[in-house]
Amino acid sequence: MEQKFNAFKKDRSDEYHLLNDDTLVSLSDELENLKLEDIIDSNQLQSIMDDFFKLTNIGIAIIDMEGEILVATGWQDICTEFHRINPETKKKCIESDVYLAQDVQPGEYLIYKCKNNLWDMATPICVGGDRIGTLFLGQFFFEDDEINYEFFEKQAERYGFDKNKYLNALDRVPRWSRERVETVMSFYTQFASMISELSYKNLLLRKYIQKQKKIENDLRASEDALKEALQHTRFYRDLLSHDIGNKLNNINLSIQLLEDIEDFEQHGNIVQEYANIIKQEVNEGQSIISRVQKLSKAFIGEIEKEPINLKEYIVSAIESAKNSFQTKKSKIHTSYPKEEIIVQGGSLLLDAFENILINGALHNNNNVIKLWVEISASEQKEGYVKIEFKDNGVGIPEKLKSDLFNKSIKKLSERGGMGIGLSLVKNIITSYDGEIWVENRIKNDYRKGSNFVILLEKI
Numbered sequence: 001m002e003q004k005f006n007a008f009k010k011d012r013s014d015e016y017h018l019l020n021d022d023t024l025v026s027l028s029d030e031l032e033n034l035k036l037e038d039i040i041d042s043n044q045l046q047s048i049m050d051d052f053f054k055l056t057n058i059g060i061a062i063i064d065m066e067g068e069i070l071v072a073t074g075w076q077d078i079c080t081e082f083h084r085i086n087p088e089t090k091k092k093c094i095e096s097d098v099y100l101a102q103d104v105q106p107g108e109y110l111i112y113k114c115k116n117n118l119w120d121m122a123t124p125i126c127v128g129g130d131r132i133g134t135l136f137l138g139q140f141f142f143e144d145d146e147i148n149y150e151f152f153e154k155q156a157e158r159y160g161f162d163k164n165k166y167l168n169a170l171d172r173v174p175r176w177s178r179e180r181v182e183t184v185m186s187f188y189t190q191f192a193s194m195i196s197e198l199s200y201k202n203l204l205l206r207k208y209i210q211k212q213k214k215i216e217n218d219l220r221a222s223e224d225a226l227k228e229a230l231q232h233t234r235f236y237r238d239l240l241s242h243d244i245g246n247k248l249n250n251i252n253l254s255i256q257l258l259e260d261i262e263d264f265e266q267h268g269n270i271v272q273e274y275a276n277i278i279k280q281e282v283n284e285g286q287s288i289i290s291r292v293q294k295l296s297k298a299f300i301g302e303i304e305k306e307p308i309n310l311k312e313y314i315v316s317a318i319e320s321a322k323n324s325f326q327t328k329k330s331k332i333h334t335s336y337p338k339e340e341i342i343v344q345g346g347s348l349l350l351d352a353f354e355n356i357l358i359n360g361a362l363h364n365n366n367n368v369i370k371l372w373v374e375i376s377a378s379e380q381k382e383g384y385v386k387i388e389f390k391d392n393g394v395g396i397p398e399k400l401k402s403d404l405f406n407k408s409i410k411k412l413s414e415r416g417g418m419g420i421g422l423s424l425v426k427n428i429i430t431s432y433d434g435e436i437w438v439e440n441r442i443k444n445d446y447r448k449g450s451n452f453v454i455l456l457e458k459i
Contacts, residue, residue: 036064036125036133039203040195042071049073057174058184061136062125062195067094076118076139078169083116086159092116100134107193109185114138117151118173121181123189127200135192137185143175247285254278303346303431307459310341310385314373317353325361330369332357337375343385343456345432352425353389356452359422360391369393381435384455395446401438433457 040062049060050073059074083089092115100112100122109123120138124131141147152170156163176184254274261267318332361369372390380386396404405426429436434456441449 036062037068037070039127039132039200040070045071045195046073056184058137058176059139060188062133063097063136064133065131067097070133076169076173078166078173079116079118079139081169082159082161082166086161089116089155089159096120097134097136100136106131107189109189111181111185116155117148121185121188123185123192125192126196127203135188135195137188139173140181141173141175142181143177145175244285244288247281247288250281251278254281303348303428305344305432306346307342308345308349310343310345310375310387310456311336313345313349314353314375314387317350317357318373320350321354321357321361324358325369328361328369329367330361330371332371332373335372335374335376341375341385342459344434344459345456348428349432349456352428352454353387355422355425356389360389360393360450364391364393366392378455381455383458384434385458387454387456389452389454390441390449392441392449395440395448396438396450397446404438405436429454429456 042062045062049062049071053059053074057074059076060072061069061075062071063069079093083093096112096114096116100110100120106124106126109121111119111121114120118139119141120136122134122136125133125135147170149167149170152167153163155161156166254277258271258274261271314334314336318334322330322332357371357373360371370392372388374388374390376386376388378384378386405422426436434454436452436454439451439453440446441451
């Protein structure tokens with residue numbers, strides 16, 4: 001028992017030095033609507049109380065402010081088998097408990113004869129100055145009490161108790177000297193104060209540790225966000241250095257060729273051709289910068305949403321994607337509803353659609369590249385349109401599908417160019433409140449190609 005008591009008393013006391021006065025005040029302000037069951041270890045206290053009962057033969061209970069018994073040991077049979085069973089006598093028990101709980105003051109104890117004619121004692125359990133429970137002792141007689149057997153006999157008759165069993169239980173109720181009662185109650189008053197103090201400090205410590213963990217998690221999240229921002233910066237740097245670099249090289253080459261021409265009038269067609277190349281490269285460079293600006297917003301979820309004509313965007317994406325695989329034979333099949341389809345989206349959907357189409361062509365070993373684009377009403381989500389991008393490419397094994405949209409920005413940027421990658425495609429789609437996933441084009445056979453499914457909200 002001594003080991004259990006010391007373990008309870010120690011609990012986390014070696015960690016209390018973490019809590020300075022300012023921390024205690026701050027945490028105390030957060031502790032509202034506490035319940036006793038939230039701050040005590042009922043199992044640990046039950047074990048200690050069971051051992052105390054073996055030594056003292058004094059019954060004890062810890063009860064919260066709602067009358068719920070959290071710890072109890074050594075209760076007398078006359079209470080557990082009779083008074084607490086009959087609805088009317090139980091009501092008297094509860095009335096007595098409530099009286100003891102309300103009137104006794106912190107650091108003091110109250111002795112009271114209950115309405116079923118047994119003695120009870122109580123001392124409060126307080127946390128941070130607020131009372132949240134009561135420690136009860138009792139169900140006894142004083143040694144100098146004269147037991148009124150006539151009262152108990154009438155009570156047995158009134159409430160239908162088995163008189164012999166009831167009176168036998170009465171005879172088993174312990175008798176204590178007044179000195180013993182005073183000594184025991186003085187100890188338990190201090191014990192209740194210790195429960196209050198240690199439980200309160202344990203609760204504060206748990207709150208403190210929770211706060212520290214939250215701070216650590218926030219710092220970790222900030223660090224991750226910083227790393228992601230750095231990756232974004234490198235991503236944009238690689239995009240611009242690769243694509244803009246190519247454009248500048250083409251412009252520089254055209255200028256050098258122009259400088260080699262001595263007679264501009266004689267070679268007017270060639271001059272015009274180089275001028276057109278320069279103009280085209282400048283326009284495409286501006287377009288790249290504009291797209292990078294939009295992509296930066298996609299990374300942080302700041303895409304502007306607007307109604308778009310879905311079929312027009314699909315047609316534009318197909319025409320643009322064809323330029324990436326002009327040297328290969330290809331067939332693109334489309335299936336659209338006749339009516340106009342307006343969905344929630346924006347300009348970056350063109351990049352997302354084009355990226356999926358290009359991937360279907362690039363990862364394809366067939367002599368003829370086949371792509372399918374189909375638009376239909378979503379069966380998975382009401383009010384949404386389903387767009388399917390199918391291909392006859394190499395396909396995606398099942399074990400790779402779950403991580404397909406989560407590749408790091410670093411890996412994407414190593415490819416160079418404006419191929420935005422599937423992780424950013426997903427970011428774009430979800431920023432428009434859509435969904436994207438990948439399936440096999442032919443069920444159970446990934447080698448026959450993939451089917452990228454996109455859901456967008458219909459307007």
